[in-house]
Structures are given as structure tokens and as C-alpha cells.
Amino acid sequence: MAKQTCRKARVLFVDDEASIRLTLPRVLANFGFDVTPVGTVNDALAEIHSEQFDILLSDLNLPEPNAGFAVIEAMRKAQPRCINFILTGYPADESFRRANGHDVAHYFTKPVDIEEMVETMKKKLALRVSVS
Numbered sequence: 001m002a003k004q005t006c007r008k009a010r011v012l013f014v015d016d017e018a019s020i021r022l023t024l025p026r027v028l029a030n031f032g033f034d035v036t037p038v039g040t041v042n043d044a045l046a047e048i049h050s051e052q053f054d055i056l057l058s059d060l061n062l063p064e065p066n067a068g069f070a071v072i073e074a075m076r077k078a079q080p081r082c083i084n085f086i087l088t089g090y091p092a093d094e095s096f097r098r099a100n101g102h103d104v105a106h107y108f109t110k111p112v113d114i115e116e117m118v119e120t121m122k123k124k125l126a127l128r129v130s131v132s
Contacts, residue, residue, distance in 0.1 A: 008034040009125055010051070014044045014058040014071055015087070031118045044071045048078050054128075055121055057108075060088035060095055069098060076103060083124045087112060 011033045015021050018039065025035035036051065038044050041062055047053075048071075056075045060068040072084045086099050089110035099107050105124045108117055 008032055009054040009121075011035045011055040011057055011121075012044065012047055012051075012053045012075075012082075013037045014041075014056070014062065014068065015039065016059060016062045020059075027114055028118070033118075033121075041067050041070055045074050048074050053079060053082050054125060055083050055085065057085045057087055057121075060086055061090060066095060066098070072104065081128065083121075083128060085121065087117075 009032070011025075011028060013021070013025055013028070013035050015024070015037070016039050021037040021039055025037045028035045033055075036047055036053075038047055039062075041064075044058070053075070056072065058068040058071045060066060062068055062071070068086060068088075072086075075082050075084060083105045084103065085106050085108060086095075086104050087108045087110060088095070091107070091109045096107055106120050108120075
């Protein structure tokens with residue numbers, strides 16, 4: 001297997017807000033992630049089926065309520081080792097419970113503390129690498 005230590009963790013970032021798609025990937029890149037930003041469920045599905053990712057960071061409402069779960073479900077089927085995260089500006093108890101049922105590693109609420117988010121993502125990646 002190829003050395004994974006020198007390769008950047010690949011992140012699929014799904015958010016329908018253009019301003020967030022422009023800013024957050026740059027910030028994550030500064031923390032050492034290789035980020036592919038997309039704005040629709042269909043674009044996310046196309047990426048899931050054509051590229052390999054370590055992390056999925058998906059908005060929940062794309063703009064349809066809870067459409068992020070469709071992206072997470074597709075990722076779980078296509079790339080079961082990918083770690084799934086939700087980022088939402090509209091947290092709700094029902095979607096939080098649903099996230100637990102979809103094997104979501106963490107549920108971030110906008111505005112998110114970037115350093116906390118990066119730390120959480122790196123911890124989950126380290127756990128995955130140590131288990132494999």
C-alpha cells in the first residue's frame with residue numbers, strides 16, 4: 001500500500017452557499033487538507049463515484065432540507081472508510097438523531113470554530129488510520 005503519511009487527507013466539501021465554498025476550502029487547505037468543493041447533491045454524487053476521499057464534510061440542507069443525508073448515504077455505500085461530518089446552520093434534534101443513525105462522526109454547527117473542527121477531523125482520521 002502507498003505511504004499515506006505524506007499524502008494530504010482528501011476532503012469532499014458539499015455546501016450550496018457559494019461564499020462558504022470559496023472560503024472554507026482555502027482555510028482547510030492551510031491546515032493541510034486537499035479539498036474538493038461542490039455545491040449540489042448531483043455534483044457530490046459524481047465526485048463520490050469518480051474520486052477517493054478520506055473525509056466528507058456536507059451541509060445538511062442543499063438547499064432541500066436534510067439532502068445532506070443522501071450524500072452521506074451514497075458515500076457510506078461507495079466509500080465505507082470515508083469519515084462523514086455534517087456542517088449546518090440549522091441544527092435540529094431530529095437531524096442530530098438521524099446523523100447518529102447514519103454513522104456521522106461529528107455534527108458541526110455554523111458558525112463553526114475552525115480550529116476545533118480541524119482538530120476533530122484530524123483526531124477521527126488518526127483513529128481510522130490506527131484501526132486499519
